[in-house]
Amino acid sequence: MDKQLQRDLTKWLKSQSKLAKRWLLLSVGLGFMSGLLLVGQAALLASILHQLIIEHVDKYSLINQFVGLFIIIGLRALCSWGREIFGYRCGEQIRLHIRQLILNRLQSLGPAYIKGKPAGTWASLVLEQVEEMQDFFARYLPQMSLSVLIPVVILFAVFPLNWAAGLIFLLTAPLVPLFMALVGLGAADANRRNFKALQRLSGHFYDRLQGLSTLRLFDRAEAEAENLHAASHVLRKRTMEVLRLAFLSSAVLEFFSAISVAIVAVYFGFAFIGELNFGNYGIPISLFTGLFILVLAPEFYQPLRDLGTFYHAKAQAIGAAESIVEFLNIEADEMTDGSKALANPEKIQISVTDLEVLSPEGQKLAGPLTFDINANEHVALVGPSGAGKTSLLNALLGFLPYHGSIKVNGIELKELNHSEWRQAISWVGQNPLLVHGTIYDNITLGNPLAEQAQVTQVAKEAYADEFINRLEKGYQHHVGDRSGGLSVGQAQRIAVARAMLQQGAFWILDEPTASLDANSERLVLESLDRAVQQHTTLMVSHRLDQLHAMDRVLVMENGKLVQNGAFTEISQYGLLADMLSHTDKRDLDA
Incomplete structure (x- = not known):
């Protein structure tokens, strides 16, 4: 490490100490007071020994000096104790x-x-x-x-x-x-x-x-x-x-x-x-x-x-x-957080124009993309792996920077308060992540003030109550990190219940059935079909047999939008037709 870098880092460290200047000054002040007491202690000790050894003074006449010596020692101990306390508080802050x-x-x-x-x-x-x-x-x-x-x-x-x-x-x-x-x-x-x-x-x-x-x-x-x-x-x-x-x-x-x-x-x-x-x-x-x-x-x-x-x-x-x-100090583009409130959060309409999704380092991941998602419309997003679907979702969620425009109910996403925007989103991913805690804690993750009756209702609608009621502690059953103790299907049903309880107006479904068995997939899809009614929905899926139920399909390839329209219209040509033909061939082989 060169000397200039060391000096810069030392300067940065010292600049942080200004935040706890009071504790620092108290620690130094007590240390200085201890130093003054030290001089007095040395003077008293030298005086006592000088009088006893050289002047042969009666030791009983020095009682006051002995008492003063012990008082000084006690005060120095208190100063040392105070220094430790104030120093710790300084470092802690x-x-x-x-x-x-x-x-x-x-x-x-x-x-x-x-x-x-x-x-x-x-x-x-x-x-x-x-x-x-x-x-x-x-x-x-x-x-x-x-x-x-x-x-x-x-x-x-x-x-x-x-x-x-x-x-x-x-x-x-x-x-x-x-x-x-x-x-x-x-x-x-x-x-x-x-x-x-x-x-x-x-x-x-x-x-x-x-x-x-x-x-x-x-x-x-x-x-x-x-x-x-x-x-x-x-x-x-x-x-x-x-x-x-x-x-x-x-x-x-x-x-x-x-x-x-x-x-x-x-x-x-x-x-x-x-x-x-x-x-x-x-x-x-x-x-x-x-x-x-x-x-x-x-x-x-x-x-x-x-x-x-x-x-x-x-x-x-x-x-x-x-x-x-x-x-x-890393040079990375950040997704700026605005201050504008989300207009009409009960109905979400999204307009994307000339969108280029960037990595934090500024590398282009997808785009340019232009499309609309109307209020209460159900839209599917499909494409081969690496097409840029996840990058697009991350941009919509406010997790990646972008060029171009993403407008939510007419307001640019960069200008929106992201916390308020995410409160309007109910999200279900392909790998359900349950946090350390109880099943109840995980369901109420996005709505901690929910009542027990609401939690029970969404668990029932997500078909999660059928296995929760079989557990010894029910909703208080402890879940380990990364859904430990539950199957993937059970964890996904809890994730669906959690999204339902959040009551978002915009549902993002990222391969919600990718890791599920046939029975769990059926239950999750049934619960999601009911949950997304009358809500704007964007679903990423590799299951092309589910696309006919969607209002519109967006097809991506190599970061670009190559098809956009109703399933019946665009399934006869282009990339979607090729994907469907390969799917049909695999089904016949099976």
């Missing part, structure tokens, strides 16, 4: 903000873009990489200020007593951050490589876990296990590289801090035996002065050592920020 930025960006890019990368990659980006920024905001940033403020306070306390000791502090202090920077030059790079390896392993593992049944059936489980082992070995190697740099940094800091404290101790040792006679402004060095400065000596370097300890947090944050900033 910023992490929530950054995670929200990522989620907002994912939402703006849409499902079509998200599917381009493994789910594990997104999980790593949103979870692990954002979490790795906690210590940067909670510890490193406050410590940057304290590593300057506390040594300055100690210098102000030491110089009036002994300028030689203060000069030693002043000259040796830069050694700690200097060697910290030298050791940490490659830390950001190491962390960046570590996060890249983690993303690859997360994505690889999650995808293979989902396809474990397929891998076993094709006897590829052992081969994929070897691939996972190789990916995990790369991650282990990158992690050990990060740890090696962290331990090396700590060892260097401890070494130079110990050397600096030792120099101060040697100076006072020779001064006490009369070998050195400078730095004390002509006044004999007392035990109080020596103890006071020697107690403060390690504490003078402690903020710098802590900064070095937290330096790996900065490297981790920079490594994590690279992928996050790269994602947030």
Whole structure:
């Protein structure tokens, strides 16, 4: 990673800290107060020992000083506790903000873009990489200020007593951050490589876990296990590289801090035996002065050592920020969300003119397309695989950018409030996706305020009640991720009930019976036929025997609309006729 990129990422990270400035200032303020109390603690301790050892004062006469010492120790403990709390709050608030930025960006890019990368990659980006920024905001940033403020306070306390000791502090202090920077030059790079390896392993593992049944059936489980082992070995190697740099940094800091404290101790040792006679402004060095400065000596370097300890947090944050900033700044066309309300949402009419559907990267996926879908009209969309049907649906749903015009009830889709537009859509796809929860939760996904009677009614109309009532817990039966525990046909009937309950005026059916057996297909089609009555409907289907029931058929090929008309009119020629002839031939062969 080049230095300019590191500086840019550090600048971006620091700019995010403005969101939690209050917590940051409180953390620094308590740390500074702890530094002031530290000077008082050292003064009291040195005074007590000086009076007991040199002046032979009765220890009972020092009770007030002992009480003051314990009070200061308690106050410092409270300051440390407060620093931890406020630092954590600072990091928490910023992490929530950054995670929200990522989620907002994912939402703006849409499902079509998200599917381009493994789910594990997104999980790593949103979870692990954002979490790795906690210590940067909670510890490193406050410590940057304290590593300057506390040594300055100690210098102000030491110089009036002994300028030689203060000069030693002043000259040796830069050694700690200097060697910290030298050791940490490659830390950001190491962390960046570590996060890249983690993303690859997360994505690889999650995808293979989902396809474990397929891998076993094709006897590829052992081969994929070897691939996972190789990916995990790369991650282990990158992690050990990060740890090696962290331990090396700590060892260097401890070494130079110990050397600096030792120099101060040697100076006072020779001064006490009369070998050195400078730095004390002509006044004999007392035990109080020596103890006071020697107690403060390690504490003078402690903020710098802590900064070095937290330096790996900065490297981790920079490594994590690279992928996050790269994602947030990615040049991709977004489907803009307008603010206009949908006019007359009970009846949907769509007009498409010179439409070109684009990928988030700006690549043309389909078009130009021009057609209309009238209110309450039932339209079928057919074509060979790769014709652009799914791209067209994604554009209508507001998931892909486009050029040209898509007007819904006379309003351009880009100008519509997308949340309101999607509330008017009832969608049933070919792969029913049920979320983690109960059957009741899944049916009410699009209408959480629905009453039990409404849920029961739509389940009955979708023929889902016949198997729900056989389950031990009925509507409270728990459904695992990706419809776990239910057959595909049962999951699809729940998806139909969910679409019914949403009560949308525009139904989009994307191969709703593609994965169903004959009985489930019959039940789903019957329920859909009733549900779409008096509603505008667009159905994508490979089942050409269902087209005669549609008002109109749109035929796509290579991203273009090649036929548009009633089934009886266009089934005698062109691509639709070829598709029908191939279908008839397959039926005869069967």
